[in-house]
C-alpha cells in the first residue's frame with residue numbers, strides 16, 4: 001500500500017495500561033492516555049522519574065505487551081491487535097534493547113552463535129557475514145565471535161546487545177536505559193554509538209532514560225512523562241533549555257552540578273500510580289498550582305502534530 005511521506009513510522013493514540021494491584025487492591029495505572037508519533041529516521045527520548053510508565057510504554061511500542069485501550073499504527077497500518085503473521089513481521093521491524101545487558105544473553109552460547117540465531121530463524125542467506133557486519137557497526141572486534149558474553153566488559157556487552165538488535169535490520173530501535181548499568185566513561189561511548197546509528201544508518205530510535213543530560217546528544221525530540229501521561233513534548237533543545245512544564249523545570253533543576261542553577265524546590269516523590277492525584281497529577285509538587293490544577297486535568301496544548309506541546313494550566317514562559 002502506498003504511504004505518504006508524512007505517515008509516521010509509529011503512532012500511538014490514547015494508550016491506557018493498568019496492572020493488577022497488590023492483594024486485589026485497586027489497579028496500578030501505568031499509562032493514562034499516551035499519544036505520540038515518530039517519523040521514519042527520527043529520534044525520541046522518553047524521560048521521567050522511576051515509575052512514570054516509560055518502560056511500560058516501550059514494551060507496548062515494541063509489541064511485547066498489549067494496551068488495555070488505544071490504538072497503535074505502524075507505517076499507517078493498525079497493529080493494535082496483530083495476528084500471528086503480523087506480529088512476527090513486527091518483531092523483525094521493531095527491536096528493543098533492554099536495561100540489563102548481562103541478563104540478555106545465554107551464558108552457554110558464544111557470541112557468534114547468539115548473533116546468528118535470529119538470522120537462522122528468518123533464513124538469512126549468510127548469517128556469519130551479517131553477524132560480522134553488525135559487530136563492525138557497533139565497534140566490536142570480530143574476535144568476540146568466539147567468546148562467551150560473560151567474558152566481555154559491561155560496555156562491550158551493551159554494544160553486543162545493540163548488535164544483536166540490529167542483526168535483522170529493524171526499522172525502529174527502542175533502547176531502555178541503555179547506559180544505566182555502565183561506568184560514566186563507557187556511557188558516553190554508547191551514547192555516541194546510538195547517535196551514529198541514527199545519523200549514519202538512519203535508524204529510527206526511541207530512547208527511554210531518566211538521564212536528562214544525555215538527551216541533547218541523542219535525540220531530536222523529547223517527551224517528558226509524569227504518572228502515565230506525557231506532560232511536555234518538543235525538540236530536545238527547546239524543551240531542555242526553555243521548559244514550559246514546571247515538572248520539566250524541576251527535573252532540570254535537580255540535575256547534579258548545574259552551574260549557576262537556581263535553588264531547586266524540594267523534589268518530593270512521585271505519588272502512587274494506584275491513586276493518581278485528581279486534576280493535574282503534578283499539582284501536589286508544583287509551586288505554581290492553583291485550584292483549577294487540583295480539579296481539571298490539563299490536556300497537551302496545540303494540535304497533535306505541533307512541534308511544541310505542554311499539559312499545564314500555567315505553563316512557564318520558557
Ligand SMILES: Nc1ncnc2c1ncn2[C@@H]1O[C@H](COP(=O)(O)OP(=O)(O)OP(=O)(O)O)[C@@H](O)[C@H]1O
Pocket residue numbers: 019020028029030048049050051052053054055056057210273
Ligand atoms: N508487570 C507489572 N506488574 C505490575 N506492575 C507493574 C508491572 N510493570 C510495571 N508496573 C508498575 O507500573 C508503573 C510504571 O512502571 P514502569 O516500569 O513502566 O515505569 P518506569 O518509568 O519505566 O520506571 P523505571 O525508570 O523505574 O523503570 C510502576 O508503578 C510499576 O510498579
